[in-house]
Amino acid sequence: MKELEDSLPSTFTTEASRALGVHPRDLYAWRDSGQIIELSRGVFRRADAPPASYPDMIAVAHRVPRAIVCCISAAAIHELTDEMPASVQIAVPKRSHTPVIAYPPVTVFRFDEAPFELGLTSFEAGPGEPVRIYDAARTVVDLMRFRKRLGEPIAHAALNRYLATPGARPALLLDYAEELGTFGPMRGALDIASAR
Structure with a gap:
C-alpha cells in the first residue's frame, strides 16, 4: 500500500x-x-485515515453522490434534535433510480426535481470529506412536510431549536415552505412557537 x-x-x-x-x-x-x-x-x-465523525454518511455519499442528507439525519447534524435515526435518511430526485444499499441502513425520500437543491449545503463528515446536506432551515421545513410520517413532536422541537439559534431566519422558513408546498402548516407552527 x-x-x-x-x-x-x-x-x-x-x-x-x-x-x-x-x-x-x-x-x-x-x-x-x-x-x-x-x-x-x-x-x-x-485504516490510517483520521477518524471520521460520520462514516456511514461518507459511505452513502460515495454510493449515491447526488443524494442529500435530509430529515432527522440532517436535524441531528444541525443539532435540531436529540433523535438518532436507525438509518441514514437521504433525499434523491423523484425521477432518479432508487438506491439499494444493504449497509449502512438507508431511508430514501424522493423529492421533486425543481426544488431538489433548495437549501443545499455541506458538512465535514470526516476531515476534508464534505457530504451534501440540507441547511437547518430546509431541514425544519422538511420535518414539517413529513410530520405525519416522522412525528409532529420531532418537527415542532426542531422548529423551536432552530428559532433559538443565533441567526435564525423565520422568513427563510416561510420562503422554503412556500416553495415546497407546506406554507400553511409552517406558518401555523411559527405562530404557535412565537406565541410562547
Whole structure:
C-alpha cells in the first residue's frame, strides 16, 4: 500500500482505486489484512485515515453522490434534535433510480426535481470529506412536510431549536415552505412557537 499512500484519499471506491491502477486482488488483500476497512459495498476507508465523525454518511455519499442528507439525519447534524435515526435518511430526485444499499441502513425520500437543491449545503463528515446536506432551515421545513410520517413532536422541537439559534431566519422558513408546498402548516407552527 505504500506506493499508493499519496494517491488514495481517506475514503475511496473500487472504481477510484482501479483508476489508480489497483488490481481488485490487491484491494481485497488490503481489506483482509486490515489496511483498509470496507464501509459499504465498494466503498473503502484507509485504516490510517483520521477518524471520521460520520462514516456511514461518507459511505452513502460515495454510493449515491447526488443524494442529500435530509430529515432527522440532517436535524441531528444541525443539532435540531436529540433523535438518532436507525438509518441514514437521504433525499434523491423523484425521477432518479432508487438506491439499494444493504449497509449502512438507508431511508430514501424522493423529492421533486425543481426544488431538489433548495437549501443545499455541506458538512465535514470526516476531515476534508464534505457530504451534501440540507441547511437547518430546509431541514425544519422538511420535518414539517413529513410530520405525519416522522412525528409532529420531532418537527415542532426542531422548529423551536432552530428559532433559538443565533441567526435564525423565520422568513427563510416561510420562503422554503412556500416553495415546497407546506406554507400553511409552517406558518401555523411559527405562530404557535412565537406565541410562547
